[in-house]
Amino acid sequence: MADQLYSVGITNSQDIIMTPDESAQYKAMGDDLKMDISSYIFLMSSNLSNYYSSKSLFQTDKYRIKGVKLIMDGSIQTYTALMN
Amino acid sequence: MRDDLTDYKYDSSRTCEYENCGVDYFFNKKDLRELLLQCHHNEINVFVHCNGDKAADNFLDALDWVRHRAIVKNPTKFTIIHAQTLREDQLDRMAELDVQVSFYSTQIYFWGDYHYDIFLGPERTLFMNPIKSAIQRNITYSLHNDSPVVVTGIYEGMNTFLKSVECAVTRKTKGGRILNPDEIITV
Numbered sequence: 350m351a352d353q354l355y356s357v358g359i360t361n362s363q364d365i366i367m368t369p370d371e372s373a374q375y376k377a378m379g380d381d382l383k384m385d386i387s388s389y390i391f392l393m394s395s396n397l398s399n400y401y402s403s404k405s406l407f408q409t410d411k412y413r414i415k416g417v418k419l420i421m422d423g424s425i426q427t428y429t430a431l432m433n
Numbered sequence: 434m435r436d437d438l439t440d441y442k443y444d445s446s447r448t449c450e451y452e453n454c455g456v457d458y459f460f461n462k463k464d465l466r467e468l469l470l471q472c473h474h475n476e477i478n479v480f481v482h483c484n485g486d487k488a489a490d491n492f493l494d495a496l497d498w499v500r501h502r503a504i505v506k507n508p509t510k511f512t513i514i515h516a517q518t519l520r521e522d523q524l525d526r527m528a529e530l531d532v533q534v535s536f537y538s539t540q541i542y543f544w545g546d547y548h549y550d551i552f553l554g555p556e557r558t559l560f561m562n563p564i565k566s567a568i569q570r571n572i573t574y575s576l577h578n579d580s581p582v583v584v585t586g587i588y589e590g591m592n593t594f595l596k597s598v599e600c601a602v603t604r605k606t607k608g609g610r611i612l613n614p615d616e617i618i619t620v
Contacts (some may be wrong), residue, residue: 392468408475414475414477415477415478416477416478416479416480417468417472417477417478417479417480418479418480418481418482418514419459419465419468419479419480419481419482419492420458420482421457421458421459421481421482421483421488421489421491421492422455422456422457422458422482422483422484422485422487422488423455423456423484424484425484425485425517425518425544425548425552425553426544426547426552428455428552429455429456430455430484430485430488430517430518431454431455431456431457431483431484431485431487431488431491432454432455432485432486432487432518433485433486433487433490
C-alpha cells in the first residue's frame with residue numbers, strides 16, 4: 350500500500366484527531382507503511398488520561414503528535430468562560 | 434449586566450461562588466499538570482483555550498508546577514488562545530513562565546459593545562485584548578479570528594485579516610466606542 354501512495358505523490362500525512370482510537374490507528378499506519386505522520390490533537394478532560402497514560406502514544410519513529418490543544422473553558426457570550 | 438462582575442476587583446483568595454461563572458473542563462488539576470509535563474518532556478507544543486481569567490489561572494498554576502519540575506529547558510511552546518479577560522498579574526506570570534498568547538482581537542469590533550453593556554461590564558471590557566501590555570512584557574503574541582466564528586476572508590464587506598489588525602490599532606467597537614486607548618498599538 351505504501352508503494353501505491355508513493356506512486357501518486359503521497360509521502361506523509363497530517364490530521365487533527367480527537368480520540369485515542371484514532372491516534373492508535375494513525376500510529377499503526379505510520380509503523381506499517383513507514384510513512385511520516387503527524388497529528389494535532391484536541392483534548393478535553395473526558396479523554397485526558399487516555400493520552401498521557403502511555404508515553405508511546407506521543408511518538409514513534411514514524412508517528413509524532415506535533416501539538417495539543419486543550420479546552421479549558423467556554424465562551425464569554427454563553428456565560429461559559431471560567432471567571433474569577 | 435452580570436451582577437457578579439460589575440464590581441469586579443481581583444482577589445486571589447476569592448472562589449467563584451456565583452451561578453453562571455463558567456465551565457471548568459479541566460476540573461482534575463492533577464491530570465492537567467501531568468499532561469503538561471508529558472508534553473514538555475516530549476516537546477509537544479500546547480495551545481490552551483482560555484477565555485476566562487480563572488481558566489488562565491488554572492493553566493498558569495499547572496504550568497508553574499511543570500516549570501519547577503522540568504530539569505531540561507527545551508523548545509516546547511505553551512500558548513494561551515483567545516485570552517479575552519487576562520489580568521495584568523497574569524501577564525506578569527506569562528512573561529515569567531515564557532507563555533505566548535494569541536489574541537482574538539476582532540472581538541473588540543464585533544462584540545465589544547455587548548461585553549461592555551451586558552456580559553463583562555466596563556472594567557473588564559476595557560482591558561480585553563491587552564496587546565500593548567503584552568508587548569511591554571516582551572510576550573510573544575499573535576492575532577486570530579477564530580474562524581469560522583469570524584469568517585476568514587471577506588465578511589460584511591471587510592477583509593477580516595486586516596480587521597484583526599485594525600482592531601489592535603484602533604480598539605474601536607461596532608458602536609464607535611474606543612476600548613481603552615492605552616492598549617492601542619502601532620504597526
